[in-house]
Each structure stands twice: as C-alpha cells, then as structure tokens.
Amino acid sequence: MTKVTAQLSVSLDGFYAGPRHDGAGDWLASVEAAAFFRVTRWAISAMSWRERQGFAGGERDLNSDVIQENFDAAGAYVMGRRMADGGEVPWGEEPPFRAPVFVVTHRPRQKLERKGGTSFTYVTDGVASAVEQAKAVAGGKDVAVAGGGSLVRQVLAAGLLEELELHIVPVVLGTGLRLLDADLGLGHKEGIELTPIRVLHAPDVTHVRYAVQGRAPLVLDDRGRGDGQ
Amino acid sequence: MTKVTAQLSVSLDGFYAGPRHDGAGDWLASVEAAAFFRVTRWAISAMSWRERQGFAGGERDLNSDVIQENFDAAGAYVMGRRMADGGEVPWGEEPPFRAPVFVVTHRPRQKLERKGGTSFTYVTDGVASAVEQAKAVAGGKDVAVAGGGSLVRQVLAAGLLEELELHIVPVVLGTGLRLLDADLGLGHKEGIELTPIRVLHAPDVTHVRYAVQGRAPLVLDDRGRGDGQ
Numbered sequence: 047m048t049k050v051t052a053q054l055s056v057s058l059d060g061f062y063a064g065p066r067h068d069g070a071g072d073w074l075a076s077v078e079a080a081a082f083f084r085v086t087r088w089a090i091s092a093m094s095w096r097e098r099q100g101f102a103g104g105e106r107d108l109n110s111d112v113i114q115e116n117f118d119a120a121g122a123y124v125m126g127r128r129m130a131d132g133g134e135v136p137w138g139e140e141p142p143f144r145a146p147v148f149v150v151t152h153r154p155r156q157k158l159e160r161k162g163g164t165s166f167t168y169v170t171d172g173v174a175s176a177v178e179q180a181k182a183v184a185g186g187k188d189v190a191v192a193g194g195g196s197l198v199r200q201v202l203a204a205g206l207l208e209e210l211e212l213h214i215v216p217v218v219l220g221t222g223l224r225l226l227d228a229d230l231g232l233g234h235k236e237g238i239e240l241t242p243i244r245v246l247h248a249p250d251v252t253h254v255r256y257a258v259q260g261r262a263p264l265v266l267d268d269r270g271r272g273d274g275q
Numbered sequence: 276m277t278k279v280t281a282q283l284s285v286s287l288d289g290f291y292a293g294p295r296h297d298g299a300g301d302w303l304a305s306v307e308a309a310a311f312f313r314v315t316r317w318a319i320s321a322m323s324w325r326e327r328q329g330f331a332g333g334e335r336d337l338n339s340d341v342i343q344e345n346f347d348a349a350g351a352y353v354m355g356r357r358m359a360d361g362g363e364v365p366w367g368e369e370p371p372f373r374a375p376v377f378v379v380t381h382r383p384r385q386k387l388e389r390k391g392g393t394s395f396t397y398v399t400d401g402v403a404s405a406v407e408q409a410k411a412v413a414g415g416k417d418v419a420v421a422g423g424g425s426l427v428r429q430v431l432a433a434g435l436l437e438e439l440e441l442h443i444v445p446v447v448l449g450t451g452l453r454l455l456d457a458d459l460g461l462g463h464k465e466g467i468e469l470t471p472i473r474v475l476h477a478p479d480v481t482h483v484r485y486a487v488q489g490r491a492p493l494v495l496d497d498r499g500r501g502d503g504q
Contacts, residue, residue, distance in 0.1 A: 058441075058469065058485075059455035060289050064493075080464045080493040202447075212287075214443075216469040216485055218431075219493075220461035226288035232449035235309045240287065240445040245476040252471055252483055256287075256445055264293075264309040264448075 048184045050177055052191035052198045053116055053211035054225055055085040055251070061222035062195040073132075081222050085215045088251040089113060098142035108248045116211070120145055121187025122180035124173070126197035127151040130166060140164070143192070146183050148176040150197060173200050195225045202238065202258065203230050210240065211255040235264045277413045279406055281420035281427045282345055282440035283454055284314040284480070290451035291424040302361075310451050314444045317480040318342060327371035337477050345440070349374055350416025351409035353402070355426035356380040359395060369393070372421070375412050377405040379426060402429050424454045431467065431487065432459045439469065440484040464493045 056062050064081030067073050089095045093104035094114035104110065122145050130149040133141070137160075141147075144163040151168050158166040169176040180189040188209075191201050201207045212225075232238065240256035247253070285291050293310030296302050318324045322333035323343035333339065351374050359378040362370070366389075370376075373392040380397050387395040398405040409418040417438075420430050430436045441454075461467065469485035476482070 057466070059453075064464075077464055081466075084466060084493045214483070216471050218455050218459065218461070218467040218469070220455075220459045220466070221457060224288075226447050226449070228450060230447065230449045232447070235293075235306055237286070237310075237313060237449070238447040240447070241478065242445050242476060242481055245474060245481055247471060247474040247483075249470065252474055252481075254443070254476075254481055264306075264313045 048121070048181050048186060048188060049208045050181075050189045050191065050201065050206055051116075051119070051209040051211070052193075052201065052207055053213065054193060054195060054198055055089065055213040055215055056225055057081070057085050057215055057217050057219045057222075059218050059220065060224045060226055061085070061219045062193075062225055064219065064222040066223060078222070081219050084217055084219070085213075088213065088215065088248065098144075100138075100140070108246060109251060112213075112246060112253050116190065117142075117144075119188045120190035121184030123147040123190050123192045124176045124180050124197070124201070125149050125166075125192045126194045127153075129192065129194045129197075137164075146180065147192070148180045150176045173197070173204060174206060177201065177206050195223055196229075199225060199227070199229060205260060207258050209243075209255060209257055211253060214252045214254060215250070216252075232261070236261055237264050238262075277350070277410050277415060277418060278437045279410075279418045279420065279430065279435055280345075280348070280438040280440070281422075281430065281436055282442065283422060283424060283427055284318065284442040284444055285454055286310070286314050286444055286446050286448045286451075288447050288449065289453045289455055290314070290448045291422075291454055293448065293451040295452060307451070310448050313446055313448070314442075317442065317444065317477070327373075329367075329369070337475060338480060341442075341475060341482050345419065346371075346373075348417045349419035350413030352376040352419050352421045353405045353409050353426070353430070354378050354395075354421045355423045356382075358421065358423045358426075375409065376421070377409045379405045402426070402433060403435060406430065406435050424452055425458075428454060428456070428458060434489060436487050438472075438484060438486055440482060443481045443483060444479070445481075461490070465490055466493050467491075 064077035067076040067078040088109050091105050092110035092113050093106045094110040096104035140161040141164040147166050149168050155168040191198050239259040239262045243257050244255040293306035296305040296307040317338050321339035322335045323339040325333035369390040370393040376395050378397050384397040420427050468488040468491045472486050473484040
C-alpha cells in the first residue's frame with residue numbers, strides 16, 4: 047500500500063539549512079551550506095548513502111541502515127525545483143534515486159532519462175498532481191518527498207503527507223531555513239497532530255518517524271484540575 | 276557533583292506555548308495557554324506530577340518516572356519572574372518544588388518561605404548570580420532551571436547550561452513562543468553543539484536528554500567528496 051513519506055535532517059531548533067544563499071558567490075562557502083552540511087553530516091558518513099553516490103567507504107551502522115531502508119521503501123519521488131536543479135550536475139549520469147522523480151516546477155521541460163532507473167518528469171500543475179503521478183508509478187512502494195524543506199512543508203500543509211521521519215541532529219543553529227514554519231497556514235488554536243511510530247538513536251542523530259494524523263483543534267485540557275475531573 | 280539542568284516540553288516545531296498573551300482577558304482562554312496545555316498534556320496525566328500538585332489519580336508510567344526522576348535530581352531551582360508570579364497563587368502554601376527556588380527578577384522582594392521545603396529568593400543581579408546561589412544550596416544535587424523558556428534560553432546562551440532534556444510532543448503548532456530562537460545570539464557559522472545522552476519514548480512524547488558541549492564553528496565537512504578525502 048503506497049504511503050506518501052518524507053524525511054529530513056534538521057537541527058535541534060528545526061533548521062535544515064542556514065539562511066538562504068542569495069546566489070552571489072559560491073554556495074559551498076555560504077552559511078546556508080555550512081548549516082546544511084552540519085545537519086547532513088551523519089548521512090554523508092553512512093555507507094549506504096555513499097554507495098548510492100558512487101563513493102567508497104563509510105560506516106555500516108544504524109544510520110546507514112536507516113538510509114538504506116528509506117531508499118528501499120521508495121518506488122517514486124517528488125522533488126522541489128531548486129533541489130532538482132542543484133543536484134542535476136552533481137548527481138551525474140546515474141543519480142542515487144533509481145526510481146522516477148517528479149519535479150514540481152513552473153517551467154515546462156522534457157522528461158530527463160538517466161541510468162539506473164532514475165528519470166525526472168517536470169510537473170507544472172502543482173504538488174498534488176506530482177504526488178498523484180508518483181503514486182501511479184510507485185508499484186505499491188512509497189512515494190518519498192525528497193525535499194527540499196519547502197516542498198515537504200507544502201505537502202504537509204496540503205494534508206498529503208502520511209509519514210514524516212525527522213533526523214534530529216544535536217546542534218542549535220539559531221537561524222536558517224526551517225521545515226516547520228509559519229507558511230503551514232494553521233488556523234486559530236489549531237495544530238497538526240502526529241504519532242511517533244519509531245524512535246532510533248545514534249550518538250550523532252535521533253531518528254523519529256511520525257504518522258501524520260492531520261489538523262486538529264487545540265482543546266484546553268483540564269486534567270490538571272484538583273477535583274480529578 | 277552539581278550540574279545545571281533544564282527540561283522543557285516543546286512541540287515538534289519547537290514551541291513551548293502559543294503566542295504570548297497580551298494580558299487582556301483570561302490567560303486560560305488564550306492561544307498561549309491552549310498551546311501550553313497541549314505540549315504539557317503528557318505531564319498533567321502523570322501520577323508523579325499530580326502527586327506533587329496534590330492531585331489524585333494519574334498514570335504510573337514511563338512519563339511519570341521521567342518527571343519523578345527530574346524532581347528527585349533537583350536540589351535547587353532557578354526560575355523566571357513571569358513563571359514565578361504566575362505560579363504563586365496556584366501553587367499555594369506547599370508548592371511542588373520542595374527545594375529552594377531562585378527567581379531572576381528586576382524587582383527586589385523579601386524571601387518567601389513556603390511549606391514542604393520550598394522557598395523563593397528574588398535575585399536582582401542576573402542569571403549567573405541566581406545559578407551560583409542555587410548551586411551553593413543544592414547539596415550536591417542538580418540546579419534545575421525550571422523555566423520559563425526565555426530563562427532556559429538565557430542560561431543556555433550564557434554557557435551555563437550543562438544538560439537539556441526536551442520532551443518533544445508530536446504536534447506542529449506553527450506559531451508561539453520558541454525555546455531556541457534568534458535571541459541565542461550565535462555568531463556567523465557558529466552553532467551550539469550537544470550530545471544526546473538518553474532517549475526514551477512514549478506514545479505521546481519523546482524524551483531526549485542532551486549534554487551541552489557549547490559553541491563551536493560550523494566546519495564545512497567534505498567527506499561527501501568522491502575521492503574519499
């Protein structure tokens with residue numbers, strides 16, 4: 047049964063990257079990148095991540111297993127335009143996805159076929175359409191929202207996300223791009239409720255997987271009343 | 276050996292309460308309170324919390340054990356002025372702390388003695404002084420920064436916090452008072468590094484205890500390079 051999932055590495059204060067790079071100068075030297083590489087450091091060390099990128103070495107550990115499991119679960123991906131553009135050259139002829147990727151964009155573009163099972167289809171009619179197209183080809187596996195963070199947030203805000211795994215990295219960054227920010231458009235005394243369904247912890251990261259229950263009112267809870275009501 | 280500790284219940288997006296109540300009308304009816312009661316619901320159900328408040332009932336479970344352990348570990352408390360003022364009447368003649376409490380305030384006030392071992396000493400020369408005074412009377416137990424969130428943040432920013440336990444509640448609130456916000460005053464490409472030292476999970480909350488390592492530069496990590504350097 048296909049689920050719509052997402053996973054993202056975030057700092058303890060909820061940032062997946064530093065403040066957005068303004069485009070001048072080298073992205074790798076930016077504050078955005080410094081924070082991004084700090085919160086993804088655990089993954090870059092993992093053997094399963096390195097193998098998908100064609101790199102040697104890495105640790106065969108819990109973190110590597112978590113990444114491998116997420117790769118294995120995905121039958122198709124949905125991706126933001128900025129991430130897709132940024133990855134196009136570094137990922138090369140054989141990108142790490144090995145599955146169809148649906149890129150949400152405003153600019154029509156011909157489908158891009160890559161080696162190893164990866165393709166990029168450019169979807170111009172919105173996030174929900176991209177998710178539907180990905181579901182149709184996922185072969186019963188999951189549709190993984192690959193990122194970036196703003197696309198994950200859009201899918202969550204639209205009520206389309208079923209599972210969210212956060213890789214919570216023990217660093218406080220103070221500023222940057224947040225996964226869960228005010229753009230979620232929650233109403234007065236309204237929250238999005240989730241249920242933790244798996245917690246795994248390594249020394250450098252805590253992996254918490256949530257099932258998304260959806261929007262719900264924040265009901266004043268009076269169990270703290272002294273009369274036991 | 277006395278450690279300076281803090282614990283706080285936060286939403287998945289880092290809020291410990293809703294947007295600050297403006298003082299008009301009933302706090303209990305405010306958005307600040309609705310969010311505060313949502314993120315502390317797990318504690319209000321716990322037997323150990325209820326027993327300290329003089330309430331009957333509650334669950335004797337993992338959450339209750341976590342609270343009991345934190346009460347047992349504290350030999351003295353440091354508290355913000357707003358929390359102390361807000362609690363003064365509800366806590367009554369026998370507050371739940373059963374230890375000396377040092378309140379950080381700008382307004383001098385005579386020490387308040389309560390039953391059961393709790394006293395309130397009003398400290399007007401700053402957070403570091405309050406922490407020192409609490410250490411001096413903690414009897415080898417920990418100094419717990421009781422809150423609110425802005426005081427915990429001040430203690431963290433000042434480099435005085437040694438352990439931080441977050442009770443991460445699976446709800447997204449979108450807005451409110453954040454524990455870890457821009458007031459931390461971090462420098463360019465600087466973070467506060469922590470190490471998770473204990474992770475416990477219940478269905479309604481994930482308890483993660485961190486040792487605070489302190490400020491450190493965000494070093495660009497190049498282990499993702501294909502040449503294995």
